[in-house]
Amino acid sequence: MAFLATAEICDSNASHLASGDLRVLHPVFQIYGQCRSFSGPIVTLKVFEDNVLVRELLESRGEGRVLVIDGGGSMRCALVGGNLAQLAQNMNWAGIIVNGCIRDVDEINGCDVGVRALATHPQKSGKKGIGEKHVPVYVGGTLIRDGEWLYADSDGVLISKSELSI
Numbered sequence: 001m002a003f004l005a006t007a008e009i010c011d012s013n014a015s016h017l018a019s020g021d022l023r024v025l026h027p028v029f030q031i032y033g034q035c036r037s038f039s040g041p042i043v044t045l046k047v048f049e050d051n052v053l054v055r056e057l058l059e060s061r062g063e064g065r066v067l068v069i070d071g072g073g074s075m076r077c078a079l080v081g082g083n084l085a086q087l088a089q090n091m092n093w094a095g096i097i098v099n100g101c102i103r104d105v106d107e108i109n110g111c112d113v114g115v116r117a118l119a120t121h122p123q124k125s126g127k128k129g130i131g132e133k134h135v136p137v138y139v140g141g142t143l144i145r146d147g148e149w150l151y152a153d154s155d156g157v158l159i160s161k162s163e164l165s166i
Contacts, residue, residue, distance in 0.1 A: 003037055006155045009164060016160070025140030025157040029097065029116035032105060033085065037153040038114035040066045040094035041163075044146045047131035048072045051079045051124075057133065058084055062093030066114075066150045070137035071100025073118060077125045080115065082107025089113045095152060099139040114152055 009022070016022035043065050047053055049072075057067055067088070071079045080096055082104030088096055088111070095114030101121035102108060108115055134146040144150075144159050151158040 004039065004151055004164060006151055006153050006158050009151055009158055013164070021161045023142040023159045025142060025159065027156055028118060028140060029157060030119065031154065032102065032108045032115040032117060033095070033111050033113045034109065035095065035112060035114035038066065038095040039149065039151040040064045042066050042068050042144060042146060042148045042150050042159070043133075044068050044070070044135060044137045044144060045131060045133055046070045046135055046137050047079065049074050049077050049079075050126045050128050050130050051084070052127050052129035053131040053133060054079055055084060055087070058087045058091060058093060060091065062088065062091045064092060064094045066095045066097065067093060068097045068137060068139060068144055068150065069099060070139050071098055074100045075119060075121065077101065077123045078103035078121045079125050080108070080117070081124065082111075085111040085113055085115060095150070097139065097150070097152075097157065099137075116152060116157060
């Protein structure tokens with residue numbers, strides 16, 4: 001898959017931006033992991049201060065997909081750490097977007113996966129297994145649906161209703 005720069009995507013898809021078929025996430029995410037640029041079909045997850053379902057999804061074959069986690073923007077614990085980032089790499093996930101916190105930043109930065117999160121926090125999350133998979137989530141100022149496409153690079157993160165080409 002050829003890499004598409006987010007600025008180039010925006011420039012060449014003004015009509016999709018105007019219609020809402022292409023959306024730009026608010027610029028609130030920090031960049032982690034070795035893959036500063038990544039893209040793929042989206043898998044959504046909604047959890048709050050509990051990462052059992054995060055692990056469950058990352059244990060499945062990623063096949064180049066991107067996990068978008070709506071953690072409610074919680075700043076009280078981390079939803080993804082070094083072990084989960086390594087798991088994502090091993091299972092061929094392209095990236096992880098966390099509307100919340102991560103930890104083990106040095107370990108995550110050593111993984112060949114793209115990670116975006118609001119911040120870091122040293123405390124681990126709860127383990128109750130509560131949450132919802134494959135549901136629409138509201139992250140970064142936009143509604144994101146399972147199966148849409150995500151494009152991320154150093155300039156930002158885009159959500160498209162369908163896969164884009166050059």
